[in-house]
Amino acid sequence: MNYQQTIEFLFNALPMFSRVGAAAFRKDLDNTIRLCEALGNPQNKFKSIHIAGTNGKGSTSHMLAAILQSAGYKTGLYTSPHLKDFRERIKVDGKLCSEDFIVDFTQRIQPLIEELNPSFFEITVAMAFEYFARQKVDIAVIEVGLGGRLDSTNIITPELSVITNIGYDHMNMLGDSLDKIAFEKAGIIKKDIPVVIGEWLPETKPVFASAAEERKAPIIFAQENKWVTEWTFAHHHLFVTVADKRTDDRPVYELDLPGVYQTKNVVTVLEVVHQLRLSGWKLDEPVVKDALKQVKRLTGLHGRWELVQENPSVILDVCHNEDGIRQLAQQVELSKYNDLHIVLGMVKDKDISKVLPLLPKNAVYYFTKAQIPRALDETELERQAAEAGLKGKNYPDVNTALQSAKQHAGKEDMIIVCGSVFLVGEVVV
Known part of the structure; x- marks a missing residue:
């Protein structure tokens, strides 16, 4: 198969959520585990950050990827769905995954596809992990597809977990109340791995706190440490002043993602940056500021206002x-x-x-x-x-x-x- 034939096979032969909806959602991780075992568990060969949430996880993932790659780290980025090109899902330092790799990968695992009948998403997750391992990335930002607990991406052990927020979406699969949805998203919280919560609600905070306590995971509520004091628009950019209870500084950040909702996402991103610095990642403030000015150019993000x-x-x-x-x-x-x-x-x-x-x-x-x-x-x-x-x-x-x-x-x-x-x-x- 050439590249176009391979993409058509992936789109049409495998259950794909964007086409068929809930029927493509597998309520276990078995296929993903089997696929990755056959590949030598590539997800264990690179460091990662895992990001879930109802809204904002795409913007948050791209902002973090922009910051990490600007700081000199070879950075993988896995997101879904794509807008124009399948390869948007799998990038390294903002560059799309190669067509040759996709063809080769699909041909190599053809026997497993026939045996397991995996979903489109299960295949693309395994594909991304294999690509990041082969590219020897320093770190990969991995966005959850749907939910968290049973999402195919949830076989990684990240450096840090992030949950941006909780809202009503995909209730037919995740539950009909905010606490039920939060429970599914909290499934990405891992034993002893810190988790940053972007926004919380009275219904969701106890769910996150309970999951973190059970797994002995340090939990950080971003809004309790950082907050936006003012913001303005100018020249299709957003200028945001951010306060931090730990310092007297109130730096201004310029974002090329101009939607006012990015004022919430940037607080989450900056708290994640703080936590990564505590773990030894070198993310200098001038680099962070420069990256946030050009997220779209660095990562190829589109469709956010x-x-x-x-x-x-x-x-x-x-x-x-x-x-x-x-x-x-x-x-x-x-x-x-x-x-x-x-x-x-x-x-x-x-x-x-x-x-x-x-x-x-x-x-x-x-x-x-x-x-x-x-x-x-x-x-x-x-x-x-x-x-x-x-x-x-x-x-x-x-x-x-x-x-x-x-x-x-x-x-x-x-x-x-x-x-x-x-x-x-x-x-x-």
């Missing part, structure tokens, strides 16, 4: 659940524009009844769908949105919808594409 066109402004954001949409609505309130246009597509296995009422009522909507089986039909989305007071028309694909929005928008208007990672990934700009 990303401005891709001006006059009118076209913004891409991968927010797709209740907390994410709430943060998007807050960002809209802080933005300057004449009229607002929102291109919206969602997946059908999420409870969108709580999400739609959070969206701005004053926008013109262009309802559409990603070209995947999980996508909610655009006419059904339009119907449910109308019940929530959102008005617009439906379109068969995101680029047709976006083109219509551009035709109707004035130069001082703002267009946002949101609601699904897969929808944003299909945008052609």
Whole structure:
């Protein structure tokens, strides 16, 4: 098989969550363990940081990777899903995994694939671990796919575990309450390994504390050590002043990820940096500041309040659940524009009844769908949105919808594409 044939095999022959949803989620680690054992347990050949959370784990992972590679460490980064290119999932120092490696890896484990019938995600996790081991990375930042306790990435023993926050998402698999979801995310907490909690709620803090105590893991609540005192926008960058109870300093950090929700993620990142320094990692402050200015360039992160066109402004954001949409609505309130246009597509296995009422009522909507089986039909989305007071028309694909929005928008208007990672990934700009 060549590269394109290999990718088509991985996408079509193996159960893939983005296509089929919960049916692709394996409720044990058996396949991942078997795959990695056959590969000589590559996950034990490099150091790692493990990151879980409902929202923010992608931004947090990329910020940390940018800092580590800027400090001179050869840094692996595993994230999911991808937007355009499968290889976005597996990077070293911001460079995509090679096509040849993917072809070779898939051919080598073909007998195991036939024996185990693993999911797409189980294969990609093993692939990433093998690539990082072969590349001899100093450290890899590993983002959880879904949940934590039963996620395929949860066979690593990291230097540090991170849980960004807890919100309502994937309830059909993780539980219908915040404490149940927190329990699943807390599954990444390992014996004697420190864990940094980004945000906590009254329902989730006891869950994290209990799991950490049971596993004798030092637990650090980032918000109790660091907090943002003020922030401003300028030139599509975010400037954040951060206080630390351990010092009198209040440094200002410039972020090229301009969403106001990054004020929460950067507190988590900076606390992780502090904990890594305590463990001997050399992460000088000027390096940290410089890395945060250019996360997108260093790591290739996209789709986080990303401005891709001006006059009118076209913004891409991968927010797709209740907390994410709430943060998007807050960002809209802080933005300057004449009229607002929102291109919206969602997946059908999420409870969108709580999400739609959070969206701005004053926008013109262009309802559409990603070209995947999980996508909610655009006419059904339009119907449910109308019940929530959102008005617009439906379109068969995101680029047709976006083109219509551009035709109707004035130069001082703002267009946002949101609601699904897969929808944003299909945008052609």
